[in-house]
Every structure is written in structure tokens, then in C-alpha cells.
Amino acid sequence: MASFLNRAYEEITGSALTSSEDFFTDDEDAFHEDNINAVAGAGIAAGKSSTTYDPSGHVKREQMATFLARETDLLVEKGKITKPKNLPADVKLASQTVPQGGKVTGTIDVQEGVEVTGAKVSGCGITDKALTLTGDDRAFEFTIPVTQPAGACKLTFTIDLDDGDGGVLRTVLLGIAAVAVTGTAVVMLTGVTDRIRLAECIEAGAVGVIVVNSTIGDPIAMAGAGLSRTPPPNTAMAAAPAHRLDSAG
Numbered sequence: 181m182a183s184f185l186n187r188a189y190e191e192i193t194g195s196a197l198t199s200s201e202d203f204f205t206d207d208e209d210a211f212h213e214d215n216i217n218a219v220a221g222a223g224i225a226a227g228k229s230s231t232t233y234d235p236s237g238h239v240k241r242e243q244m245a246t247f248l249a250r251e252t253d254l255l256v257e258k259g260k261i262t263k264p265k266n267l268p269a270d271v272k273l274a275s276q277t278v279p280q281g282g283k284v285t286g287t288i289d290v291q292e293g294v295e296v297t298g299a300k301v302s303g304c305g306i307t308d309k310a311l312t313l314t315g316d317d318r319a320f321e322f323t324i325p326v327t328q329p330a331g332a333c334k335l336t337f338t339i340d341l342d343d344g345d346g347g348v349l350r351t352v353l354l355g356i357a358a359v360a361v362t363g364t365a366v367v368m369l370t371g372v373t374d375r376i377r378l379a380e381c382i383e384a385g386a387v388g389v390i391v392v393n394s395t396i397g398d399p400i401a402m403a404g405a406g407l408s409r410t411p412p413p414n415t416a417m418a419a420a421p422a423h424r425l426d427s428a429g
Contacts (some may be wrong), residue, residue, distance in 0.1 A: 181239050182215040185224060185251055193260050197222050204233040224250045268294045269339045281326035288318040288339065298340035304333040 190196040198214075199221030207213045216233055219225045224247055227233040239247075255261045273286040288296055296318055299311040305328035311320040 181244070181247065182219045182225060183212045185247055186215040186218050189251060189255070192255060193258065203227065204231060206232045207235045210235040219247075219251075222251075222254060224254065268341055269296065271337050271339075278324050280324060280328055280330065283321050283323050284335075285319070285321040288313065288320070288337075290318070290341065295342045296339060297342050300338045301335055302338070303335040304328055306335075308338075 186196050196215075197218035199217040201217060201221055203217050203220040204227055207216050210216065212235065216225070216235065220227060220233075225233075228237070252261070268291040270289045271286060272289060273284060275285075278284050288299060290296060296313060299313060299318075299320070300308050301311060301322060302308055305325040306322065309322055311322065313320055
């Protein structure tokens with residue numbers, strides 16, 4: 181980790197960090213000791229204690245984020261880079277549940293002074309689909325393919341931005357929108373009366389089953405109930421659980 185950070189610093193500035201001070205007592209035989217002392221001297225890494233660094237320990241993601249942020253601040257202070265901006269765009273979906281073949285709608289929010297020059301979406305059966313944005317809120321809509329399997333899936337938005345200073349930025353919002361694709365409501369009409377076989381139909385995804393000796397009104401009522409997911413009156417429909425969204429990380 182220390183060597184990675186110092187090499188990155190050298191790549192940007194043309195010279196590596198150095199330190200004549202030996203900060204830790206547990207890295208004397210470590211291959212990366214010089215770089216450990218260098219990043220410690222620059223205030224990027226402080227070790228586990230005032231005398232220990234734990235050179236063979238694992239680095240957690242939040243620790244690495246802190247090291248990178250400190251090095252970034254140092255590079256800004258040295259005038260080698262400009263301070264990066266916060267993510268200038270955000271995607272908001274009207275709903276995170278959509279049927280197969282249904283439409284996804286939403287808007288793109290941006291920071292003041294930033295303009296969206298293009299946007300694409302991928303995932304859930306879609307590959308690099310260009311989005312048409314309308315209105316001041318940059319509204320969009322697109323369709324989930326009917327072939328997309330039911331269940332949770334993730335959408336990735338790629339947004340091109342103009343920061344107002346002539347700089348074109350591209351921000352990829354990974355997993356910013358996870359949607360639950362619900363399958364088509366299916367009602368099974370059958371002459372089978374065995375309860376185990378009927379239960380298998382429900383398990384396979386049917387919203388209900390009707391035996392063929394039912395009156396003609398029952399299938400019509402059942403089909404309507406399948407679309408609304410509510411039981412019709414005077415019928416014994418076994419409703420299958422809807423596919424729900426799994427939280428995105």
C-alpha cells in the first residue's frame with residue numbers, strides 16, 4: 181500500500197516522497213520500509229500506533245479511501261492537481277419495480293452550473309441505450325425488455341457533463357438504480373385436482389389455478405385478480421409472492 185501510494189505520487193509530481201526518519205519498529209525487515217517511512221512522514225499513513233505499522237496487515241477499503249484522500253489533499257497543496265469536485269449528477273427513478281416490457285422513468289439532478297450533454301443506460305437486458313432527456317428536470321424513460329428474467333437487476337448510468345469551464349466530464353453511476361422486474365401474471369387452467377400438482381403451479385410462478393369445471397366467470401375474474409394481485413370475490417386464488425427489490429450496495 182505504501183509503495184503504491186508513493187509510486188502514484190511520483191507519477192504525478194515527478195519525484196517520490198522521502199523521509200530520513202524511521203517511524204516504526206516492526207518494519208525493519210520489510211521490503212517496503214522506505215516507502216512506509218515516506219508516506220508516514222508526509223502524513224498519509226499513521227500506522228497502528230506510534231511505533232507499529234503492521235506491514236503484513238490487510239488494508240480495509242475505508243482505510244484505503246482515507247489514504248487516497250490524504251494524498252489527494254497533499255497533491256492539491258503542492259499545486260500538482262486541482263481539488264476534485266463532488267459527483268455532479270444523481271439519478272432518481274420514479275419507481276424501482278417494473279414489469280417485463282414495462283417502462284422505467286426518472287430524472288437526472290445536476291449541480292448548479294453543470295449541464296448534461298449525453299446519457300446512456302446499461303443493465304437489466306439493456307446495453308448502452310442512449311437516453312432522451314426532456315424538460316428542466318431532465319426526465320427520461322426507457323423500456324425493460326420482455327426477455328429480461330424476473331427478479332432484481334442493476335442499472336448503470338453513464339452521464340456526460342459540461343462543467344461550464346469547457347471541461348467535459350463523464351460520470352459512471354454504478355449500481356445507482358436497482359430494480360425489481362416482475363414477471364407476467366399467469367393463471368393456470370387445468371383439469372388436475374391433485375393439490376400437490378396445483379401447488380407446483382403456484383411455486384412455478386402462476387398467480388392462481390382454476391380447474392376446467394369452473395364457470396366461465398371464474399377465469400375472467402381470476403385473470404383480473406392476477407393483474408392486480410388481489411383475490412377476486414368468491415374464489416380461492418393462491419397468490420404467488422411478487423419478486424421484490426434486493427437492496428443495492
